[in-house]
Amino acid sequence: MRAILELSRFKKQLLAASVDAVMLPLTLFFAIWLRYDHVDLLLIKQYAWLMLAAPLVSIPVFIRIGLYRAMIRFIDPKIVYVVVLGVSLSLVVLVTMSAIVTRLEGLSRGVFGIYWVSAILYMVAGRFIARGYFIRAMGPLDGTRVAIYGAGNAGVQLASALRMVPDYTPVAFIDDNRDLQGATIAGIRVHGSDNLERLITRRSIKEILVAMPSLSRAQQKDILNRLEPLKVKVKITPPVGSLLSGQLRLQDVRDIEIEDLLGRDPVVPDMGLLSSCITGKSVLVTGAGGSIGSELCRQILRLKPSRMLLLESAEFNLYSIEQELQGMRQSLGIELELIPFLGSVLDQQKCTRMLQTFNVDTIYHAAAYKHVPLVEHNPVEGIRNNVFGTLSIARAAVDARVGRFVLISTDKAVRPTNVMGCTKRMAELILQAFAREQKHTRFCMVRFGNVLGSSGSVVPLFHSQIMAGGPITVTHPEITRYFMTISEAAQLVLQAGAMGEGGDVFVLDMGEPVKIIDLAKRMIHLSGHEVKSDATPEGTIEIRQIGLRPGEKLYEELLIGANAQGTGHPLIMRAQEAELAWPALQRILDRLNDACNRFDVETVRELLLEAVSEYAPQCGIEDFIWTARTARIKPETARIHAVK
Structure with missing residues (x-):
């Protein structure tokens, strides 16, 4: 049997056809014997030419319908239909030949009926028996x-x-x-x-x-x-x-995957909302190469805008998403103009020219620094990108008379405890103020929690730690987070943006919050391991608590107040949040810009507290340069300590 398995594909097909060439005449002989209850020399002479014709007719038919292309080891019950078709066609040819040659004189119709059933049984049973032998010949099942x-x-x-x-x-x-x-x-x-x-x-x-x-x-x-x-x-x-x-x-x-553990079924999107700001329009996505920005680009492309602009400061990210979108465009047969721009939202002059030149109708602003500890250690850069970057692109949108502007915000903007969350809340305040100052551009913002599959997500980290044999690192046993798949989040952002009337803060229904340590335990168990602890010392994966990082919050919220209103979508709510009038906000922004230029992080902290009344810093100032100077130690030493 091993020798047969090692034959070439053609030789195996030739062997199968040869076996059929021998067995089909024997099957016809068996049908004759069943019909007449005996076989004598006269009957053999009468049916001899038919027994010789059976393989000559049947095997070409079997070849034509592809019966010999099926690999015996991988056949499934569908082969029964192929066999029935092949035997039936060959029998029709044999009966036709018999009618022409002998006009069916001396031939029993019962022989043809018995042969039809017998040939099907032989062809099907023979192949499944051979399949069983081949599988056994492959060796013992020790997987x-x-x-x-x-x-x-x-x-x-x-x-x-x-x-x-x-x-x-x-x-x-x-x-x-x-x-x-x-x-x-x-x-x-x-x-x-x-x-x-x-x-x-x-x-x-x-x-x-x-x-x-x-x-x-x-x-x-x-x-x-x-x-x-x-x-x-x-x-x-x-x-x-x-x-x-x-x-x-x-x-x-x-x-x-984590979405399997969340257990929430996706809601069918409202195609009217999805397409109203995109289909046939000129659309810009800032931060197009990031986790959220790139998924927005994929979904926007499928909605067939007339033109799609990508703005990204990271060259490789921009190249990657442009190549991916070009491939999608070709495979889906979508005609649109795809234009990549390398640059920053802080360049207001360039942004204005870009928006005016290409008559942009809708902006999805996803460009932002989002990693809490990194922004905590680099607050000035976080403020420049998240606050003044939003201010810059918003001013450009007003100057270019863009119809709709959607900010991608975060649950960390609600009662923020870190610089990143505070900067996102300030970005919301800017857009709320702009919405009241003019009427042509509709500004709105969409808040949601952690996105699965985004850069820095905890889930891939846990996967890699489990694969490495542990330990899994958790900052605090009580820390909880909201989770949503990246595709669902992007889809809801597009729908929420279409509902904006001006200054709206939309909040996505993220489901139930997940306790991170419980998530870690479940991932360990479902990977076939046991948590190693004092109660289970025989466990294989340890969960190690490393303490909250600078600016990290135990619990995330989606609303500042409790006065959210429903919308036409079951997973999108409209929040009623406090606003800051533009003259007062502008004065704070001017002073904040001056403090950032002077690298006066103490004044920066004071102005953040003044602008965002709900801001409650979880830690002191963590800027690397400021802490090094304050401690009067060499910056190189401070950096080494911070990395540790």
Whole structure:
């Protein structure tokens, strides 16, 4: 059998055709014997030419319909349809030939009927028997022992795929359907989910593969909650809509991701809202190469604007997103003008010329410094980019009479405890003031929490720490955060922006906040590990608390007040927030700009407190240069200490 497996593809096809050439006449002989209950020399002479014709007719038909292209080891039940088609076509040819040659005189119609059934049985049964022998010949099944959660079509397809590779050995199905429990499907017994711990121990199961792609996220989350305490590695199939081929394959199974644990089903977007500010219009995205900006660009492109401008200060990021969008544009067959600009939102003159030259209708302002500790240590740069960058592009938008301006804000702007959050709140105040000073440009802002998959996200960090064997680092045991997928966040931003009437602060429904330490534990358990602690010293992954970073907040909020109003979208609310009149805000901004130019970080801190009344710094001034000078030590030493 090993020798057959090592044959070339052509030789295997030739061997299969040769076997059929021998077996089809024997099958016809068997049909004659069944019809007449005996076979004598007269019958053999009468049907001899038909037995010779059977392979000569059938094999070309089988070749034409592609029967020999199917690899025996990978055949599935669909081959039955191919066999029935091939045998039926060949039988029609044989009957036609018989009618021409003998006018069916002396030939029994029953022989043809029995041959049709017998040939189908031989072709199908023979190939599945050969498949079983070939799989056994590939060697003993000593791969990772896995259980498949879900004994439906997806589970059976996955079990078939697993049998083709030596890495996995499926030993059990798990299903909540009591009608299936106790049955044997594809040679694998179906078990209930009542006593999984005993099943895992008894069958030495190392991984559980959830093969139920039609489940909603809430149902999927419920299953993961039940599997988590088992401390076996869990993998999952993507939603059924992601399986483009309609078949579940081994490569479709993936590791658990944070969105699987959140359990919130996506809301169908309102296409009217999505397209109203984009389709057929000239659109600018600032910070186009960043995490949020790049996802906005992808979704905007699909909505077919007439022109798309990308503004980005990082050369490589701009190059990467432009190349990606050009590829998307070509593959989707979308006609639009795609223009990349290398530069900063602080260059107001360039921004104004850009907006006027290309008649920009809508701006999505995503350019910002967002990492809390980095901005805390570099407050002047954070203020310049987040506050004065927003001021610059907003003034340019007013001068160019842009129709709509949408700021990407953050939940950290609510009662901020850090410089980054305070700068984003100041950016909101600027746009609110501009909305009251003029009527042509509609300014609005959209707040949301942590975005999964964005740069610096905690989830990829946890994944890499688990892969390295730990420890997982958590700043504080009580810290909680809101999470949303990057695609959902971008989609909601586009819809919220279309609702803006001027000065609106939109807040996205982020679902329930997640305790970061609980998230870490769940990721450890679902990766097949145990948390190492005093209670479980045999655990493999330690969770280490490293303390809050400068400016970090235990709990994030989305609203300053409690007077949010609903909108036409179930996941978008409109907040009623305090504003600062432009003359008062302008005076603060002028003094703040002067303090930044003088690098007077103490005055900067005072002005931030004056502008944002809710600002409550979590720590003192953390600017590297200021702390070094204050401590009267060499800057090189201060930098080394800060890195440590």
